[in-house]
Amino acid sequence: MVDQTGAYAYNSWWQFRADSWSRLEEATGRIVTALRRTKPVDNSMTDAVHAQCAALAPLEQFWAFPGHAAFGVVQELAAAGAWERLGRLVARINRALVTESYRIGSFDDIAQGEHRDDSEDLIVSTSHHDPFSRPYFEVLVVETMSPKQEQRLREEVHTWRRPGDRFIYDLVVVGSGVEAAVAMRLNANIQACVIRRRFAHAALRDLSSLADFADAALADDLADHSPEERAEILAPRLAQIRPEVDLYLMTDIAVEDVAGKVSHHFRRVFHAREGALELHLTILAGVAARYRTPFFEALRAYSQRPTGVFHALPISQGKSIVNSHWIRDMVGFYGLDIFLAETSATTGGLDSLLEPTGPLRDAQQLAAEAFGSRQTYFVTNGTSTANKIVAQALLAPGDIVLVDRNCHQSHHYGLMLAGAEVCYLDAYPLNEYSMYGAVPLSEIKSKLLAMRTAGKLDRVKLLMLTNCTFDGIVYDVGRVMEECLAIKPDLVFLWDEAWFAFARFHHVYRARTAMEAARALAEKLRSSEYRAQYEASLPRDDSTAALINNRLSPDPARARVRAYSTQSTHKTLTSLRQGSMIHVYDQDFALRVAEGFREAYMAHTSTSPNYQILVSLDLGRRQAALEGFELVQRQLEYAMKLRDAIDHHPLLSKYMHCLSTAEMIPERYRASGIAQPLRTGLSNMVTAWEQDEFVLDPSRVTVYIGLTGIDGATFKHKRLMDRFGIQINKTSRNTVLFMTNIGTTRSSVAYLIEVLVSIARDIDLHTSEMNLAERAVFERSVTHLTNPTAPLPHFSGFHPAFLIESDPPTPEGDVRKAFFLSYDHTLCEYLLADEVEEKMEAGESVVSATFVTPYPPGFPVLVPGQVFSDEILSFMRSLDTPEIHGYQPGIGYRVYTSKALEIVAERPSS
Ligand SMILES: Cc1ncc(COP(=O)(O)O)c(C=O)c1O
Numbered sequence: 044m045v046d047q048t049g050a051y052a053y054n055s056w057w058q059f060r061a062d063s064w065s066r067l068e069e070a071t072g073r074i075v076t077a078l079r080r081t082k083p084v085d086n087s088m089t090d091a092v093h094a095q096c097a098a099l100a101p102l103e104q105f106w107a108f109p110g111h112a113a114f115g116v117v118q119e120l121a122a123a124g125a126w127e128r129l130g131r132l133v134a135r136i137n138r139a140l141v142t143e144s145y146r147i148g149s150f151d152d153i154a155q156g157e158h159r160d161d162s163e164d165l166i167v168s169t170s171h172h173d174p175f176s177r178p179y180f181e182v183l184v185v186e187t188m189s190p191k192q193e194q195r196l197r198e199e200v201h202t203w204r205r206p207g208d209r210f211i212y213d214l215v216v217v218g219s220g221v222e223a224a225v226a227m228r229l230n231a232n233i234q235a236c237v238i239r240r241r242f243a244h245a246a247l248r249d250l251s252s253l254a255d256f257a258d259a260a261l262a263d264d265l266a267d268h269s270p271e272e273r274a275e276i277l278a279p280r281l282a283q284i285r286p287e288v289d290l291y292l293m294t295d296i297a298v299e300d301v302a303g304k305v306s307h308h309f310r311r312v313f314h315a316r317e318g319a320l321e322l323h324l325t326i327l328a329g330v331a332a333r334y335r336t337p338f339f340e341a342l343r344a345y346s347q348r349p350t351g352v353f354h355a356l357p358i359s360q361g362k363s364i365v366n367s368h369w370i371r372d373m374v375g376f377y378g379l380d381i382f383l384a385e386t387s388a389t390t391g392g393l394d395s396l397l398e399p400t401g402p403l404r405d406a407q408q409l410a411a412e413a414f415g416s417r418q419t420y421f422v423t424n425g426t427s428t429a430n431k432i433v434a435q436a437l438l439a440p441g442d443i444v445l446v447d448r449n450c451h452q453s454h455h456y457g458l459m460l461a462g463a464e465v466c467y468l469d470a471y472p473l474n475e476y477s478m479y480g481a482v483p484l485s486e487i488k489s490k491l492l493a494m495r496t497a498g499k500l501d502r503v504k505l506l507m508l509t510n511c512t513f514d515g516i517v518y519d520v521g522r523v524m525e526e527c528l529a530i531k532p533d534l535v536f537l538w539d540e541a542w543f544a545f546a547r548f549h550h551v552y553r554a555r556t557a558m559e560a561a562r563a564l565a566e567k568l569r570s571s572e573y574r575a576q577y578e579a580s581l582p583r584d585d586s587t588a589a590l591i592n593n594r595l596s597p598d599p600a601r602a603r604v605r606a607y608s609t610q611s612t613h614k615t616l617t618s619l620r621q622g623s624m625i626h627v628y629d630q631d632f633a634l635r636v637a638e639g640f641r642e643a644y645m646a647h648t649s650t651s652p653n654y655q656i657l658v659s660l661d662l663g664r665r666q667a668a669l670e671g672f673e674l675v676q677r678q679l680e681y682a683m684k685l686r687d688a689i690d691h692h693p694l695l696s697k698y699m700h701c702l703s704t705a706e707m708i709p710e711r712y713r714a715s716g717i718a719q720p721l722r723t724g725l726s727n728m729v730t731a732w733e734q735d736e737f738v739l740d741p742s743r744v745t746v747y748i749g750l751t752g753i754d755g756a757t758f759k760h761k762r763l764m765d766r767f768g769i770q771i772n773k774t775s776r777n778t779v780l781f782m783t784n785i786g787t788t789r790s791s792v793a794y795l796i797e798v799l800v801s802i803a804r805d806i807d808l809h810t811s812e813m814n815l816a817e818r819a820v821f822e823r824s825v826t827h828l829t830n831p832t833a834p835l836p837h838f839s840g841f842h843p844a845f846l847i848e849s850d851p852p853t854p855e856g857d858v859r860k861a862f863f864l865s866y867d868h869t870l871c872e873y874l875l876a877d878e879v880e881e882k883m884e885a886g887e888s889v890v891s892a893t894f895v896t897p898y899p900p901g902f903p904v905l906v907p908g909q910v911f912s913d914e915i916l917s918f919m920r921s922l923d924t925p926e927i928h929g930y931q932p933g934i935g936y937r938v939y940t941s942k943a944l945e946i947v948a949e950r951p952s953s
Contacts, residue, residue: 052680053679053680053683053721053722053724053725054676054679054680054683054721054725054728055229055231055676055677055679055680056102056229056253056256057229057231057673057676057677058677058680059098059102060099060102060106061140061141063095063098063099063102064095064099064133064136064137064140065137065141066091066095067092067095067096067099067133067137068130068133068134068137070088070091070092070095071092071126071129071130071133071134072130072134073088073091074088074089074092074126074130075126075127075130078126078127084126089124092121092129093121096117096118096121099114100114100118101248101249101250101252101253102229102253104215104217104222104248105215105217105222105225105226105229105230106181106215106229106230106232107181107213107214107215107232108136108139108140108145108213109136109139109145111190111193112190112194113132113136116132117129117132117133117136120132146179146211147176147177147179147211177208177209177210177211178209178210178211178330178334178669179210179211179212179213179232180210180212180232180233180234180235180330181212181213181214181215181230181232181233181234182212182213182214182215182233182234182235182236182237182326183214183215183217183223183226183227183230183233183235183236183237183288184196184214184215184216184217184236184237184239185217185218185219185220185222185223185236185237185238185239185242185277186216186218186238186239186240186241186242187218187219187241187242187243188216188218193214193216196214196216197213197214199319200212200213200214200323203319203320203323208327209327209331209334210327210330210331210334212234212235212326212327215230215233217242218242218243218246218247219242219243219244219245219246219247219262220242220243220244220245220261220262220265220273220276220277220280221244221245221246221250221257221258221261221262221265222246222248222250223236223238223242223277223281224256224257224258224261224277224280224281224284225246225250225253225256225257227281227284227285227288228256228284228550229253229256231670231672231673231676232673233285233288234288234289234329234330234333234669235288235289235290235291235326235329235330236281236288236289236290236291237291237292237293237322237326238274238277238278238290238291238292238293238309239293239294239315240270240293240294240295240296240315241270242270242273244261244262244263244265244266244268244273245262245265245266246262254726255724255725255726256725258280261277261280264276264280265277270294271294271296274292274294274308275308278290278292278308278309279308282308283550284550285550285672286415286553287333287413287548287668287669287671287672289310289326289329289330290308290309290310291309291310291311291312291313291322291325291326292308292309292311292312292313293312293313293314293315293318293322294312294313294314294315295314295315295316310325310329311325313325330669333409333413333665333668333669334665334669335405335409335665336406336409336658336661336662336664336665337401337402337403337405337406337409337661338394338402338403338405338406338654338657338658338661339406339658339661339662340402341392341393341394341401341402342384342386342393342654342658343384344392345384345386345388345391345392345393346360346380346383346384346386347383348391354387355387356385356386356387358382358385359382359385359386359387360382360383360385360386361374361379361382361383361385364382365379381655384654384655384658385654385655386654387651387654393654396421396423396648396652396657397644397645397648397650403421403657406421406657406660406661406664407419407420407421409661409664409665409668410624410660410661410664411626412668413547413664413667413668414544414547414558414610414624414626414664415547415556415558415559415562415626415628416558416608416626416627416628417627417628417629417632418626418627418632419624419625419626419627420432420624420625420627420644421622421623421624421657421660422609422622422623422624422625422648423621423622423623423648423649423652423653423656423657424621424623424647424648424649425611425613425620425621425623426451426453426539426541426609426610426611426614426623427451427452427453428453428623428647428648429609429610429623429624429625430451430453430454430457430537430539430609431453431456431457431460431643431647432625432640432643432644432646432647432648433457433537433607433609433625433643434454434457434458434460434461434463434505434507434537434643435457435460435461435639435642435643435646435647436636436639436640436642436643436644437504437505437535437537437607437636437639438458438461438462438463438504438505439461439462440461440462440463440859441462441463441464441502442461442463442464442502442503442504442505443463443464443465443466443494443499443502443503443504443855444458444463444464444465444466444503444504444505444506444507444855445466445468445487445490445491445503445505445506445507446458446465446466446467446468446506446507446508447467447468447470447481447482447507447508447509448467448468448469448470448838448902448903448906449470449479449509449512449902450507450508450509450539450902451509451539451541452894452896452903454507454539455858455894455903455906458858459858459859459862459907460859462859463504463505463858463859464502464847464855464856464857464858465855465856465858466490466494466853466854466855466856467838467854467906468482468486468487468490469482469486469837469838470482470483470512471483471709471712472834472835473707473835474831474832474834474835475777475831476702476707476745476747476775476776476777476778477775477776477777477832477835478514478775478778478835479512479835479902480512480514480516480707480708480709480712480737481508481509481512481516481517481518481737482508483712483736484519484522484523484526484736485591487506487523487527488526488527488530488590488591488595489587489591490854491503491527491530491531491534492530492587492590492591493851493853493854494853495530495587496587496851497849497850497851497852497853498849499849499853500530500531503531503534504534504535505534505535505536505537506523506527506534506535506536506537507536507537507539508523508536508537508538508539509538509539509541510538510539510540510543510555510556510557511540511542511543511546511740511743512542513542513773513780513901514707514743514745514773514780515542515707515739515740515741515742515743515745516707516708516737516738516739516740517543517552517555517737517738517739517740518538518555518736518737519555519735519736519737519738520538520555520556520557520560521554521555521560521563521564522594522736523536524536524560524561524564524604524606525564525595525596525597526594526595528597528602528603528604529590529595529596529597529598529602530590530595532597532598532601532602532603533601533602533603533605533631534605535605535606535607535629536557536605536606536607537607537608537609538556538557538606538607538608538609539608539609540556540557540608540609540610541609541610541611541614541623542611542614542615542740542743543556543610543615543740544610544611544612544614544615544616544624544667545615545616545667545671545674545675545678545742545784545785546675546740547559547667547671548667548671548672548674548675549672549675549676549679551725551728551729551732552675552732552740554732554733555732555738556608557606557607557608557626557628558606558608558626558628560606561604561606561628562628564604565604565628565630568597568599568602568604569599573599574599576596577596577598577599580596603630603631604628604629604630605628605629605630605631605632606627606628606629607625607626607627607628607629608625608626609623609624609625609626610623610624610625610626611623612624612660612663612664613659614784615784615785616663616666616667616671616785617659617662617663617666617667617785618656618659618660618663619653619655619656619659620656621653621656622656622657622659622660622663624660671785674785675785677785677787678742678783678784678785678787679721679741679742679783681783681787681788681789681792682741682742682743682744682783682787683721683722683741684789684792685701685744685781685783685792685795685796686701686722686741686744688792688796689701689744689746689796689799692796692800694800694803694804694807695796695799695800695803697750697803697807698748698750698751698803698806698807699746699747699748699750699751699799699803700746700747701744701745701746701747702745702746702747702778703718703719703722703739704717704718704719704720704731704738704739705718705719706747707739707745708735708737708738708739712735712736712737713731713735713736713737714734714735714736715727715730715731715733715734715735717730717731717735720732720738720739720741721741722741728741742782742783742784743780743781743782743783744780744781744782744783745778745779745780745781746778746779746780746781747777747778748777748778748779748828749777749825749828749829750825750828750829751802751803751806751825752806752821752822752824752825752828753806753824754774754776754777754824754828754923755774755775755776755777755778755779756774756924756925758774758779758802759771759774759779762802763779763798767798767801769794769795769798773901776828776832776923777828777829781795832918832921832922833914833917833918833920833921834914834918835918836904836912836914836915836918837914838854838909839909839910839911839912839914839915840854840909840910841854841855841856841857841861841908841909841910842888842890842908842909842910842939842944843948844890844908844944844947844948845857845858845860845861845908845947856908856909857908858906858907858908860908860947861892861906861907861908861909862907862908864892864907864939864943864947865892865893865907865937865939867943870892870939870940870942870943870946871892871937871938871939871940871943872937872938872939872940873931873934873935873936873937873938874889874935874936874938875934875935875936876916876919876920876935876936878935879911879916879935879936879938880916883911883913883916887941888910888911888944889910889911889936889938890908890909890910890911890938890939890944891905891906891907891908891909891910891911891929891936891937891938891939892907892937892938892939893905893907893929893937894906894907894928894929895919895927895928895929895930895936896927896928896929897919897922897924897926897927897928897930898924898926898927898928903929904918904919905929905936911936911938
């Protein structure tokens with residue numbers, strides 16, 4: 044959607060709105076200056092003012108500040124050509140918006156001041172200034188009201204304010220269900236919503252400019268229903284957009300009956316006449332519940348108590364530092380508070396991570412509510428440990444696991460420790476960029492069905508996938524679980540969401556998170572409509588071909604929803620390094636997992652967990668629950684601005700471009716056919732995210748740099764880091780990945796663009812001055828980087844010595860046996876690539892004794908027990924990455940001797 048001034052709102056309108064107010068100030072300022080200098084004011088100048096007013100008109104009703112009244116005055120002054128007064132008013136409003144001082148001031152004064160025309164000093168009137176600087180939010184009221192009624196309600200709410208209130212709020216009033224949904228999407232300040240008795244189904248105003256944010260079907264769904272039915276329809280629709288927002292119902296008919304019928308959608312139901320003050324207090328209490336950070340509060344209180352330290356933590360309360368002659372600068376740098384908070388106490392108001400019963404248990408419970416899980420566990424050693432905990436909790440030796448071979452190394456090590464039999468899945472390759480996509484559903488189903496044919500399906504326990512991948516490929520989590528459960532109704536899923544903790548806080552992303560997909564699936568399986576539909580579809584064709592080719596539905600009587608998600612909170616939300624969470628939505632958790640989970644958690648968790656990490660998880664959750672929506676919207680908007688700036692820049696676009704969804708996800712996985720979902724409008728993003736097998740997380744921007752002639756690693760280290768101090772952590776041969784996050788600012792995006800332009804300018808200058816020989820070298824580099832090298836190798840298979848026998852054979856291997864055999868160094872030798880090749884040519888199998896992981900791209904090309912293939916050798920030869928874990932240049936690959944393979948073939952499986 045393009046506005047008159049060329050600004051483009053991909054995902055949110057706050058940026059557009061902020062820009063429009065600034066432009067309005069500028070446009071009015073220009074007129075005022077001209078008038079003061081007695082210069083002529085031409086039509087183009089006044090048109091600019093009117094254009095900005097028109098751009099803001101459909102938006103302003105959705106924010107409490109400056110509010111209807113003040114914006115009405117702005118429009119009146121603009122229409123009347125009262126430029127001086129308009130200039131003053133707009134400047135004050137804009138300043139209050141930019142500095143966010145409206146959060147601690149009063150808005151009504153701004154408009155009233157203008158009417159009185161004595162308003163110069165009423166920007167933030169001290170009589171209304173909130174001296175407590177309390178956090179501010181807005182409450183959405185859904186009711187058809189006249190401006191007078193609305194004003195009265197506002198004034199009434201103001202009279203309820205007390206100095207002891209912990210928060211301060213103001214009202215946004217909309218008259219229809221459709222506008223309520225728009226307000227929820229647009230206004231991140233909204234933390235609570237009160238649905239009152241009378242509201243229209245459709246908007247009375249023209250919302251066509253906000254079509255992306257309006258729920259087209261909602262007006263029809265609400266029409267022809269009684270007020271109570273409308274509230275019942277509207278509430279879940281609003282909860283779908285912002286599940287964290289507290290919903291209240293205010294009714295003036297039999298409140299007891301209504302409460303019985305619809306209360307599950309609402310935090311509370313109130314009677315209109317009696318409930319106003321109670322509602323006010325409940326609204327504050329609702330926000331306070333999310334604001335609560337039990338472990339932070341406990342640790343802060345503890346740190347303020349004088350205690351004698353006679354346990355093994357000399358740094359506690361800074362004791363070993365403050366009296367030191369040599370490390371006192373540590374206190375200078377960090378401040379004393381962090382040391383006052385260093386403790387390992389588990390009593391005295393604190394709690395034990397290994398057996399939480401107090402504030403840590405409460406903090407984890409609040410995290411479960413915020414992230415939509417049934418149980419949440421804090422982990423202080425990153426998702427690397429979280430993954431090992433879940434694998435060990437769910438698996439016993441001999442259980443079969445299906446796992447993306449391209450997963451994080453923690454899964455490989457976790458499966459080895461758990462003694463699982465591993466069946467690797469191949470993701471689709473993106474050979475042009477030397478990176479993998481994600482694992483197609485057809486690959487997962489065919490491996491599951493192979494297990495069924497071999498009579499091993501009962502031993503298949505777990506499917507592990509990365510959602511989203513490092514490069515931003517996101518699964519259709521719900522569909523994967525549905526179709527797999529149709530084949531194996533008790534299959535458990537571990538979704539590695541190391542990069543995806545933020546996704547819950549955006550309404551489009553949320554549906555593709557493990558916890559939300561699990562909740563939605565459980566609800567679907569419970570519904571009578573689904574059961575009837577399932578019964579009607581029976582009998583189904585159970586042949587392997589039909590099961591692979593058809594969309595499958597699980598049997599609601601047998602399927603169990605059992606999903607786990609591991610998230611590096613520290614990667615995408617606020618947390619100190621290593622702060623991660625395990626979220627559980629497992630219908631069989633209490634019965635089948637709880638005990639094993641406790642043991643696994645103990646096995647991998649330090650008995651001295653870092654309390655600062657735990658506190659940061661508690662605070663990170665508070666932030667996500669109260670402002671995650673705003674921060675993620677902002678992040679996405681900046682990511683799209685970054686994409687635009689790169690792709691539309693005449694010099695940058697000569698050498699680089701941002702890879703689009705269509706370039707990273709082959710057409711066969713995109714049923715919607717939309718090549719650039721968010722870029723072509725939020726509604727296209729919604730469609731693609733509903734329909735496509737894979738989608739691309741737009742917050743991760745992979746930039747193709749093949750035409751610069753500089754490879755990814757050099758670009759990262761020598762250009763971005765050494766010269767400009769810009770850190771990134773993923774490159775491929777010809778791409779660099781720029782990740783935006785909730786801390787990304789407009790200025791940091793601008794700086795990155797500046798840096799990229801500077802790099803491109805250097806290249807441009809350099810190429811323009813090249814002699815023939817230099818040009819030939821440059822062109823060779825470009826050709827090398829822009830032409831595919833050896834294709835990414837698929838998993839070649841385990842050597843038969845490590846395979847689990849079956850008829851017909853299946854591909855899973857005993858990774859523990861393959862790993863530990865290498866501890867006997869007499870069974871291993873080192874071979875150079877040529878020697879490996881010679882052996883293979885002589886018909887011998889060469890088997891890796893270790894993981895071999897080139898970085899980039901960062902996936903293991905070989906795992907212990909895996910046979911070398913021609914494909915692997917040529918891929919390794921084509922690599923120009925200096926860092927290959929598990930491979931020593933000059934010595935070669937660590938492989939098993941043929942004697943080792945003979946010995947192991949005779950030993951029973953581990
Ligand atoms: C997919 C994936 N899972 C897990 C991890 C490990 O997470 P952490 O750094 O929190 O230990 C990473 C780290 O990059 C990862 O990319």
